[in-house]
Amino acid sequence: MRKKVTVVGAGNVGATTAHWIAARELADVVLTDIMEGIPQGKALDLMEATPIIDSDVRVTGSNSYEETANSDIVVITAGFPRKPGMSRDDLLKKNHEVIAATVEKVVAQSPQSILILVTNPLDAMAQSAYRLSKFSRNRVIGMAGVLDSARFATFIAMELNVSVENVNAFVLGGHGDTMVPLPRFTTVAGIPITELMPADKIEALVQRTRDGGAEIVKYLKTGSAYYAPSAAVTDMAEAILKDKRKIMPCAAFLQGEYGIRDLFVGVPCKLGANGIEQIIEVKLSAQEQAELKRSADAVRELTATIGV
Numbered sequence: 001m002r003k004k005v006t007v008v009g010a011g012n013v014g015a016t017t018a019h020w021i022a023a024r025e026l027a028d029v030v031l032t033d034i035m036e037g038i039p040q041g042k043a044l045d046l047m048e049a050t051p052i053i054d055s056d057v058r059v060t061g062s063n064s065y066e067e068t069a070n071s072d073i074v075v076i077t078a079g080f081p082r083k084p085g086m087s088r089d090d091l092l093k094k095n096h097e098v099i100a101a102t103v104e105k106v107v108a109q110s111p112q113s114i115l116i117l118v119t120n121p122l123d124a125m126a127q128s129a130y131r132l133s134k135f136s137r138n139r140v141i142g143m144a145g146v147l148d149s150a151r152f153a154t155f156i157a158m159e160l161n162v163s164v165e166n167v168n169a170f171v172l173g174g175h176g177d178t179m180v181p182l183p184r185f186t187t188v189a190g191i192p193i194t195e196l197m198p199a200d201k202i203e204a205l206v207q208r209t210r211d212g213g214a215e216i217v218k219y220l221k222t223g224s225a226y227y228a229p230s231a232a233v234t235d236m237a238e239a240i241l242k243d244k245r246k247i248m249p250c251a252a253f254l255q256g257e258y259g260i261r262d263l264f265v266g267v268p269c270k271l272g273a274n275g276i277e278q279i280i281e282v283k284l285s286a287q288e289q290a291e292l293k294r295s296a297d298a299v300r301e302l303t304a305t306i307g308v
């Protein structure tokens, strides 16, 4: 039997996630949204592409949740995207309400599923979903690090004029201005970038990575990034659906790892059939640990504001 992925929110990130999943023939997809006709129309359009792309998956759209029953993975993209001049944190309360409205319904239909959160501010929304779902922590995962490290890898490959396939970027921390890219663990064909670029160049790329979301918002004006975010979700979903046990940076509920407790923060996770199979701990320098703490403190302020 084919696997099933529900995508809540049929907007830019949600619909593009459905597109990547169908294109890679990973699973049947159910798109759901409150906008009448939008999930149905996008799903049918995508379904009609499957004979052309040779993908035997079924894509359906709905405004309710019955069709989502028994999903293996539920990706939550429902919410409002960031507008120019708006910080991720401005979105906090608005999107918290959306998470509250959606998580209960998906969990009732798919009690065994694994949740992947995308809605921003990511770490706080993942924590909200974790509390509301009452799932074990391995089954609630936030998508941030895969996107942030992909942005970092893109900038490094552009700068060095090498294949993106050569670059392995490593990013820790919350999704936002306090994310912690780790240059000494970031390699090009196994060579740390600290051997390949001067420190000021690395710092410039790190800063561009931190501002990566805002850079796109500035261009688009009426919305935020969606190709790279949805590709990141799809890679995580693939690792879970195929039990790949792939190590990817994800937002996970920490219980003492990296000296952080009861909080979603981005760390390297091994993703497999059970969701987060393992959280990988690496020894950080004093400065890296301090930056991670600062990032965690910023997340904690948000979770405290919404009481999750």
Ligand code: APR
Binding pocket: 008, 009, 010, 011, 012, 013, 014, 032, 033, 034, 035, 077, 078, 079, 080, 081, 082, 095, 098, 101, 102, 118, 119, 120, 121, 223, 224, 225, 226, 229
């Ligand atoms: N239930 C279901 N869908 C909802 C709900 C809800 N309660 N509230 C809003 N939505 C839907 C909207 O109708 C819209 O179609 O969520 C969709 C969001 O789509 P976009 O506005 O296109 O936003 P998108 O760019 O996809 O970003 C979604 O991902 O990256 C984050 O910051 C981004 O939080 C934002 C989320």
